[in-house]
Amino acid sequence: MLLLLPLLFKGLLGHGTSTVDPQVPGPHHLAAEESPSFRMIQISSFANHSWTHTQGSGWVGDLQTHGWDSVLATIRFLRPWSQGNFSKEELKNIQALLQLYFHSFPREVQAYASQFQFEYPFELQVSFGCLIHTGKALETFLNGAYQGLDFLSFQENSWKPSPGAGSRAENVCKVLNHYRIIKEVVQRLLSDTCPRFLAGILKAGKSELERQVKPQAWVSKGPSPGPGRLLLVCHVSGFHPKPIWVMWMRGKQKHPGSRRGDVLPNADGTWYLRVTLDVSAGEAAGLSCRVKHSSLGGQDIIIHWGGYSFFSILICLIVIVTLVMLVIVDSSFKKQSSNQDVFSISHPAFPTEAKTKDPRNLGHQLCLAQESWIKNRLLKWKARLSQL
Ligand SMILES: *[C@@H]1O[C@H](CO)[C@@H](O)[C@H](O)[C@H]1NC(C)=O
Ligand SMILES: *[C@@H]1O[C@H](CO)[C@@H](O)[C@H](O)[C@H]1NC(C)=O
Numbered sequence: 001m002l003l004l005l006p007l008l009f010k011g012l013l014g015h016g017t018s019t020v021d022p023q024v025p026g027p028h029h030l031a032a033e034e035s036p037s038f039r040m041i042q043i044s045s046f047a048n049h050s051w052t053h054t055q056g057s058g059w060v061g062d063l064q065t066h067g068w069d070s071v072l073a074t075i076r077f078l079r080p081w082s083q084g085n086f087s088k089e090e091l092k093n094i095q096a097l098l099q100l101y102f103h104s105f106p107r108e109v110q111a112y113a114s115q116f117q118f119e120y121p122f123e124l125q126v127s128f129g130c131l132i133h134t135g136k137a138l139e140t141f142l143n144g145a146y147q148g149l150d151f152l153s154f155q156e157n158s159w160k161p162s163p164g165a166g167s168r169a170e171n172v173c174k175v176l177n178h179y180r181i182i183k184e185v186v187q188r189l190l191s192d193t194c195p196r197f198l199a200g201i202l203k204a205g206k207s208e209l210e211r212q213v214k215p216q217a218w219v220s221k222g223p224s225p226g227p228g229r230l231l232l233v234c235h236v237s238g239f240h241p242k243p244i245w246v247m248w249m250r251g252k253q254k255h256p257g258s259r260r261g262d263v264l265p266n267a268d269g270t271w272y273l274r275v276t277l278d279v280s281a282g283e284a285a286g287l288s289c290r291v292k293h294s295s296l297g298g299q300d301i302i303i304h305w306g307g308y309s310f311f312s313i314l315i316c317l318i319v320i321v322t323l324v325m326l327v328i329v330d331s332s333f334k335k336q337s338s339n340q341d342v343f344s345i346s347h348p349a350f351p352t353e354a355k356t357k358d359p360r361n362l363g364h365q366l367c368l369a370q371e372s373w374i375k376n377r378l379l380k381w382k383a384r385l386s387q388l
Contacts, residue, residue, distance in 0.1 A: 034243070035139075036209075037061055038198040039129030044106060047121045049113065052106040056098070058082075059129075060201055060209060062242055063269060073099045079208065085200030094193070112175075117168050122147055130194035140190035152176075157187055212295035213270055215239035217246075219289055219303050225278045232279060232305055234289030237272040245292040248277040249302075255287065 037060070044054040058066030058075075067076035075095050077083055083091060109124065125145040132138055142154035143162075150162035151169050159176040161169035176182065202209065215236045222231030236246050242263055248255040261274045275289065284305055291301040 034061065035131045035133045036198065036202050037129055037131035038194060038201065039127055039141075040066075042105075042124075042126040042128075044109070044124045044126075045121070046106070046109065046113070046118070046124070049110055049120065052110065054102055054106060056102060060198075060205065062265075063209065065201065065205070068098065068102065070102065073102065079205060081201065081204035081208070083201075084197050084204050086197060116172050116175075118146070124151075128190070130190060130198055132195065132198060138191070138195050140194065142186065142190060154183075154186055154190070157183055159183075208269075211240055213238060213240040214295045215244065215291055215293055215301065217289065217291050217301045217303050219305055222276060228281050230279055230281050230284050232277045232284060232287065232289075234275045234277075234291075234303065235272070236274070236291050236301075238266065238268075238270045239293050239295060240270045241294065242271050243294070244271070244273060246273055246275045247290050248275065249288050249290045250286060 039059050040056065041059065042054060042056050044052060046052045054068075054070060056068030056070075057064055063079075065077075065079050065082045067078060068074075069076050075091070075098065086094075109118070112118075113120070123146075125148070126142070128142045130138060130140045143150065144152045146165070146168070149165070151165045152159055152161050152173055154160075159173040161173050216238050217234065217236045220233045220235065222233045225231050232248065234246060234248065236244065244263070246258075246260065248258040255277055257277050257279065259276045259278075261276070264272045266272050277287070279287070287305040289303045289305070291303075293301075
């Protein structure tokens with residue numbers, strides 16, 4: 001029986017990644033809630049006949065919930081609720097199965113590499129899991145890829161080569177289909193273990209999985225696409241869940257030139273997206289970026305393209321000058337605090353060069369006004385302190 005098991009897992013050889021890409025709501029409305037899914041992803045690299053490396057991970061939708069520690073050969077539970085409602089016992093059994101699998105898989109692949117005409121270096125990917133559609137219909141999948149291309153899948157209790165994967169995939173499937181026990185184990189994991197685990201983990205992780213976090217949005221100018229042209233960039237970040245609608249608009253019209261990037265993960269489990277628009281410089285005025293997201297309760301975010309207005313330059317200057325002043329005042333304050341006569345100091349630390357810049361510039365004058373206001377406040381504050 002023990003001898004059978006490694007053979008059994010040879011069966012899982014070369015199952016490819018699924019191409020399911022959960023996300024991207026249609027451009028006209030927010031996507032209906034995605035069907036919840038659980039998947040295991042395996043990536044195995046084979047550099048030569050003696051070097052191989054395998055990574056395993058578990059995902060609920062787009063959120064990684066499990067890792068595989070290949071040194072300790074244990075499951076890493078990445079969330080407090082990653083065990084779902086499975087007992088310690090059942091998790092231990094699953095871990096033992098995975099240990100066997102991750103141990104045997106590379107060896108079996110190496111052993112059969114020449115028979116299957118795998119050419120070094122190569123990469124095998126497996127995506128294995130289940131999703132529950134609305135109405136509780138269960139869909140299971142096991143896909144394998146070779147060198148990043150669909151290779152085979154497990155359907156209706158047998159291994160099928162992917163269209164276009166050629167005779168190599170046919171060969172592998174033919175061999176795999178001889179192992180009835182492997183097929184039975186795979187079938188059980190897919191149709192029983194996976195949906196039970198998914199149902200339990202969805203309940204346990206409900207508050208995190210279903211949390212609503214509002215996006216922040218801002219616009220900026222990207223690298224110029226050419227003479228007289230502007231690249232407008234609308235950034236939207238920090239939102240959860242993933243489905244989101246973002247468009248450049250002129251009034252109420254969607255701008256057909258809007259280009260949507262990929263939705264990228266932030267480190268805190270929220271998402272980031274940028275949508276760009278290449279326009280001639282004259283066209284930019286009056287454009288806005290509009291964001292719809294489930295967390296916003298129908299109150300879309302609208303950011304108008306301002307270009308660089310006088311106002312934004314002014315704010316920039318104020319911020320910079322304020323920071324500079326704080327640093328200077330802080331250092332002069334330190335100097336003065338060792339000096340008893342606080343009031344007689346005439347602030348030599350304030351740079352006079354700043355005042356020699358073009359004084360006709362209104363923004364500059366405002367910055368100066370800001371500077372002297374801050375100076376005054378700090379002096380008053382210091383005076384009060386010394387009275388205490
Ligand atoms: C196999 O590949 C690894 C990783 O690229 C390399 O370090 C090692 O020298 C290779 N061994 C042989 C026998 O080619
Ligand atoms: C876990 O929860 C699911 C759904 O609520 C249920 O079907 C299952 O029996 C529970 N327990 C185990 C050990 O799977």
